[in-house]
Amino acid sequence: MSVNNTNNTIKYISLKTALPGPMAEQLMQRRNEHVPRGPFNTVATFAAKGEGALLTDVDGNTFIDFAGAIGTLNVGHCHPIVVEALKDQLERYIHPCFHVMMYEPYVALAEKLNAWTPGNHQKQTFFLNSGAEAVENAVKLARKYTGRRAIISFERGFHGRTYMAMSLTSKVKPYKDGFGPFVPDTYKMPYPYYYRAPVNMTSDEVDDTILAQCEQLFLTEVPGEDVAAIIMEPVQGEGGFVMPSARFVQGIKTLCERYGILFIADEVQTGFGRTGKHFAIEHYGVIPDLITMSKSIAAGLPISAVTGRAEIMDAANVGEIGGTFGGSPLGCVAALKVIEIIESERLAERALHIGAVVDERFRRLQQLVPQIGDVRTLGAMSAIELVQDPATKAPDKQLAQRILREAHSRGVIVMGAGLYGNVIRLLSPLVITDDQLNEGLEVLEGAILAAVAH
Incomplete structure (x- = not known):
């Protein structure tokens, strides 16, 4: 079954199966039997190949990676020089x-x-x-x-x-x-x-x-x-x-x-x-x-x-x-x-550019989505904080979880954070291209709007 996005602007994300796909499902059964439940997993699939800001799983699904191994991959997956x-x-x-x-x-x-x-x-x-x-x-x-x-x-x-x-x-x-x-x-x-x-x-x-x-x-x-x-x-x-x-x-x-x-x-x-x-x-x-x-x-x-x-x-x-x-x-x-x-590659300067692009997108989206209570950015550390109501600022962990699931199902890997579990954070590799960044943000924005309308 193909679930690939038909939007013509999608060039990097390629989703061939639902998550987890058949091969990932088999590995998930083995993981659940032989690995304790304690180690958490962000996406319900298994990696097969990483390159730059892209991750492909064992079923051939390719994702834009906005998690970067929790900020571990500033130079990206498998940089050829490394x-x-x-x-x-x-x-x-x-x-x-x-x-x-x-x-x-x-x-x-x-x-x-x-x-x-x-x-x-x-x-x-x-x-x-x-x-x-x-x-x-x-x-x-x-x-x-x-x-x-x-x-x-x-x-x-x-x-x-x-x-x-x-x-x-x-x-x-x-x-x-x-x-x-x-x-x-x-x-x-x-x-x-x-x-x-x-x-x-x-x-x-x-x-x-x-x-x-x-x-x-x-x-x-x-x-x-x-x-x-x-x-x-x-x-x-x-x-x-x-x-x-x-x-x-x-x-x-x-x-x-x-x-x-x-x-x-x-x-x-x-x-x-x-x-x-x-x-x-x-x-x-x-x-x-x-x-x-x-x-x-x-x-x-x-x-x-x-x-x-x-x-x-x-x-x-x-x-x-x-x-x-x-x-x-x-x-x-x-x-x-x-x-x-x-x-x-002047990646510190690149981080400032990435942060500026993300911050502008998030702040524009904030005007449409009052549940985005705050936008915080320093370089390429960017996050939105989700609330039930902008006046009370009551944390909305459930909305954050819906956004994460929706984003993953659409081919963008993002993670949560925050004391209340109501923050979506971005830690993309600093080598991400502008096309990949914009595609990922477009898809993430759609995931946020879908989750809010849920």
């Missing part, structure tokens, strides 16, 4: 383990990130496997260096699923429910959410109120002198693409400096050109003490990094940080090529 570098590396050596015999790509990538990250101070970098591991190790280093115990994160923040990272994460379901007790000496500060601020309160007033509450935390929960670090997403990813002002971020940095607290920027989702700069923290005029990175660092290979001030990074003694697979040669080689591609 693929060739990996083939070459595979023929040399796969994994001697940096702790057994060192290899040059590890050092080369550390050098590159030390130069690429914000600040002219002396830095050092080491590598791990995942964003959560990067967060865990940034916390270890902060505690080791400061000799302090407490770590502060923010409401709605997401930092991973390991126990320290999960303790720092704010959203209870599905990430924390039933998994306690959690790591002690972790605390949450409020984070500005200007769309949901009290009526008539300005952004500056929101910032001032929250910064005062942060200061109050040192009186009511933990002394500032006992806090090792504050960790912040420059844009809250899983939290719904909630974006603070530069004034607020600078206020937190000032608070850190006043009490000798380290500032950790969690750039796992926001890094590597996604927001129009190498790292999102650069939008705020703040230089962090430590930066955690993963996702788009290596075009889909599992590697993460912590980069920070050399004196902090060197606080750990020999053997106190690391891991068997951390900084694998394949991941390091891929990451070096990713940075080369971002620079040569």
